[in-house]
Amino acid sequence: MDIQDKMLLSMIQGFSLSYFLYTSCELGIFETLLNEDQTLSELSERLYIRKDILLRLMNTLEAFGFVKIHDEKYSLQQLGKRLSEKNGKVMRELLLFSGRQCMPYWAKLYEAVHSGEAPYKLIEKQAYFDMQETNYQNYRTFNSMMSSNSEDLDLQPYFETEITPFRIKKIVDIGGGTGNILIKLLKFYKNSFGILLDLQFVETEAIRNLQNYNMENRVKFYSGNFFEPIDFSADIFVMSRILHDWSDEEAIQILKNVAQAMTENSRILIIEKIMPETPKRENTEMYMADLNMWVMCGGKERTLEEFKNLLHLSDLKVTRIIKLAGNESVLEVKKYIINYQEGMI
Template sequence: MEPPRQELFNMIQGYKTTQALYVAAKLGVADHLVHGLMRAEDLAKEVGANSKALFRLMRHLAALGIFTQDKSTKFGLTPLGELLRTDNPESMRYSAIFSGEENYKAAGNLLHSVRTGETAFNHLYGKGHFDWMAENTDASSTFNKAMAQTLRRRGNPVESYDYSGRHLVVDIGGGRGDLIGSVLVSNPTMEGILFDLPQGSSEAQSHLKTKGVQDRCRIETGSFFDSVPAGGDVYVVSRILHDWSDDKATAILANIRKAIKEDGTLLIRDSVLSDNDVQGSTLDLTMLIMTGGQERTESEWRSLLQSAGFALTRVYKKEGQLDLVEAKPDKQPPHRR
């Protein structure tokens, strides 16, 4: 066990690890090491980098266990490094890239958020994250791929949920369709609707085709602040509501309440905060700096749902970073917050 000073020092130095992983992911280093060991000089030619600087980066990441380094100074992949390969089914490459770009810059303005309560990203970029991504297609694509990769971390309770007797699932803010695609693959008698902004769903058609479910899933575009597709008996909202303040989250839920069947089910994939929840509280800080949203406790989820005409029926605790909240339409009048 390390002394407290060293333990704290390691935490303080964490920003360098984030950037080192980001650079390796951005350059695609792991993809070039898939066929065997390489010297930094040869690797630098492949990825377009300075050989001496790349050697120093690789040496550091080898010390962290991301890559191997042998006596001839050739580098290779470890099990951790394998996760930075683009073609790895468990890849976290785009998660590393997203964490090292606008997310990282916003984190550097956390002090502004804590002092003012304002969203660091908005302060830094002059507009909200989603508005900014609408103007930056590369960043939007990276974000969608990063979100898709987090779906695969230690299972997804939305995919394993029992959809018996259900016919139409509507994925609100479904991005490129990773989640609804997996649900439809596992439930071959169901049909689906993927609903998102045009820039959010721009890659959905090709991805759903890859999944083999394009004939059972239609894509609709629009803003969930205006309305959502009606008639579904299951509505899925995965990692959406935590992006927004209570007022805006209530507006989204109210639109879903208007659209859902009276015997329908709402599934919310987000954190349900508890004491000493490191992953959940880390994600909560991300919402503070990136979107102005927040993670919520079970009681906060219950109150939020009541304000939009839903009753919380069950919480499935996390296997990975996120939990699953199940809710049903409430026959009682909405409880206003």
């Protein structure tokens, strides 16, 4: 087998490895081994799995370097630790989200391409985000993944560009979930007060999270829908990973609602991936992310020109772009103000 066949084989079998790792995580193998080495018999008893089946799982985990066996006891290796809640929350939550929600939808990709419907619509009777409200388990999985990603997001490159942070008095986070991005901003903008705008069912988790960070006195949660007019003005409006969930038409509607709430001095911080203009091998992660947005909720990742077009149609413009880690950027956006000169019609 030559190198290209090996590459193809790895890609072809990628789905089975994803399912295998998800199953191992869901079974609790990584968590069980985190604090104490275990024999096969001990693991079998704790996890309620037949020894002959468990042995096949453990052999595979050992072959990939997630665990190591010594003196008949399995120990968790660094790669395995990165899938435990304590040492690798971001990757663990992403893996559980992928297994519980993404994988069933991806299995419908062939049918979806022919039907023209986003894959999730071939399984669910509700829109994706409506389903989060009615299915608490789905919401917890989605929220855990998003919260851990937000905690991991480094906004320092953006903060380094700010020269007068003391002037920011009010920040509104549009669709901010449980508030992790808003918390980062409030820690930097020390004279500011925050409004967290999201759907009603998010409030309990949001307040709990704000209390954990001692931010309950600096943030007010408001129940609202960004497809409706926004009643708050602000120095900064935040939209973190919002627009990629929606079609162009829906994204424009959201942006217009925010634009109407802005003053001449307001700005929006749009935190999103920016797609490259041409496909290259080093950008495969971006193109898979774009497909995943369509599979999961009918959304899309966008190029800079596509963002500029959405903003132009919403009477907004990009004033700065600050690159973050992990293919994400902050697009600083302001209202497009037309200054009419005297005598102009």
